[in-house]
Amino acid sequence: MADNQLLRIENLVLHFRTERGAVKAVDGVNFELNHNEAVVVLGESGCGKTSLAKALLRLLPRNVQAYSGKVFLNGNDVMALNDEEFRRNVRWQQMSLVPQAAMNSLNPVLRVGEQVAEPLMVHAGISKEKAMEQARKMFDLVGVPEEFLERYAFELSGGMRQRSAIAMSLVTTPDLIILDEPTSALDVLTQANIFNVLKRIKKEMETSYILITHDIATSSELANKVAVMYAGQIVEVCDAMRFFHEPLHPYSRKLMASVPRLRGDKEPDFIVGQPPSLLFLPTGCRFKDRCPLRFGKCDEEPPVVNKEGHLVKCWLYV
Template identity: 75%
Template sequence: MVSSANHKLLRVENLVLHFRTTVGTVQAVDGIDFELDSNRAVVILGESGCGKTSLAKAILRLLPRNVEKYTGKVYLNGVDIMALNDEEFRQNIRWVGISLVPQAAMNSLNPVIRVGDQVAEPAIVHLGIKKAEAWNLAKQMFQHVGVPEDFLYRYPFELSGGMRQRVAIAMALVTSPSLIVLDEPTSALDLLTQANIFNVLKRIKKELGTSFILITHDIATSSELADEVAIMYAGQIVEVGHAKDFFPKPLHPYAEMLMASVPRLRQDQDPEFIVGQPPSLINLPTSCRFAPRCPKRFSKCDQDPPMIEKDGRKVKCWLYA
C-alpha cells in the first residue's frame, strides 16, 4: 500500500451509512467529515442513538445486511480504503491498520478459552506468525495495558471487569494497528476503573504512538486523553475541533448543553438535563436537526445550517454564520 508522511493518518469525507427498515430509512451516519493525525486521540461525544457505533462500523466496514446506502471516502495514510475490495480490506486494513474494541468487549471474550490464547489469536491470523511468537507479543501487550503476565493463563471469569477490558484492549493492540477505535470502553465500569482504563490508553499512546477514536459518555475523564473532540447529533458531526479549545468553551448549543450535563464534584450547581429527545433518524427535519430542542434557535434555523469555520474550529450552527 502506498503511504506518505504528508498524509493524515485518517481522513473521513462525506461518510454515509443508511439502514433499510420496514418503517423507513435510518440515516445513522449522514455525511461525516473529520481527520486525525498520528498519535492523536479524537473523542466522539453524543447521546445514545445519534450514530456513534454506526460511524465506527462504517469506518471498519462492519456492516449489517440491511445497508441501504454506504458511500463516502475513508483514507488511511492517504490510501482510499473504501475503494478496496472486501478481501483487500480484510487483509490490509482490519486489525493491521485499524482495530476495534467493540461496545461491551469485556463481556464478549470467549469464556472457555484462556485469555492469552484470545489475545494471541489476531496476531496468528492477521500477522501470520507462529503461536509461540504470538504469545510473546501477547505478553508484551499485557505489560502495556497493565495486566500481570500470569493472567495470560486465566479464563475470563477469573478476571474483574476492568481487567477483562484491558485484555480486550490488548487484543486490539497485538497486531500493531496505527489506529484503534474504542466504542464506550468504560461504560458499566465503576469510576475508579474508568479512570484506570483512560490511564492505560494514555500510556499506550505515549509508549506505542497509537491513535484513538474514542466513543464515550465519560466526558470528564476522557477530556484528559482527548486531542480532538467531535460532537455527534442525529447522524452528523455538529462541532469538531481541538480539545484545548473545545472544553473551556464549546460553541454549538448542543455541545454547551452536553457539557452542562456533566456532574461537577466541586460545584454547588446541579447538572442540567437536555430537555427532549434526539430526533428519529427516519424522519429528520429539514430545519437544523437540533432546532426542536435548541434554546437559542431563531428564524434562520428553519434551514439546515452548513458547517462553519470559526477560529480554526468547525461548528454546524447559524449563530456563527
C-alpha cells in the same frame, strides 16, 4: 494532506433498511485525525456513534441501505478496497476495535492469551509462538500479569478482561484504535485505571484513538480533539482544550452544562425534548426543535463554519 494526517473521513454515510424506512445512523460525517491523536466522540444515546465505528471498520449488518463516502487512512482511500483487501490490509492491521462490552465478548472456552494472540496469527500470518510473545508484551503494557495469559475469561475481573480486550486490539500494532465505551460497566477506580492505560499506550506506541464515550469528564484527560455527534452528523469538531473551555454549538453547550461539577452551586442542566428520529429527520438544523437560540435560518441546512480551526455546523456563526 497534513504530513501527520492519519485519517480523513469525507461524507461518510451508513443507512439501515427497516420496515419503516431508512435509519440514517451516519449521515454525511466528515473529520480528520492525526497520528498520535485522540478524538473523543460525544453525543446522546442513539445518535450514531457505534454505527460510525462500524462504518469505519466495515463491520456491517445485513440490512445496509446505503454505505458510501471516502475514508483516507495514511493517504489511501480504504473505502475503495474490496472486502477481501479491506479484511487483509486494514481491519486489525491498520485499525482495530475495542467493541462495546468488549470484556464480555471474550470466548469462554479459549485461554485469554490465545485470544489476544489470535489476530496476529489470523491477520498477519505469524506463528503461534511469536504471536504469544507479542501477546505477553501487550499484557505487560496494559497491566495484566503475565500468568493471566493461561487463564480463562471467567477467572478474570471485569477490569482485567477489559484490559485483555485492549491488549487484543493492540497486538497487531495498528495506527488507530476505535474504542466504543471502553469503561462503561466498570467501577470508577477501574475506569480511571483503564484511562491511564490508554494514556500510556498512546505515549509509548504513538497510537491514535477514536474514543466513543459518555464519560465526558474522564475522557477530557485523554482527548486531543472532541467531535460532537447529533442525529447522525458531526456538529462540532475542535481541539479539546478549546472545546472544554468554550463549546460553540448550542447542543454542545447544553451537553457540557449537563456534566455535574464539584465546585460552584450550578445545578447540572438537561436538554429539553428528544433528538429527532433517524427515520424522519427534519429539514434544516436537526437540533432546532430543542435549541434555545433557534431563529429563522435554522430551517435551512446549516453550513459547517470554520472559526480558526474550530468547526461548527450552526447558523449562529455564519
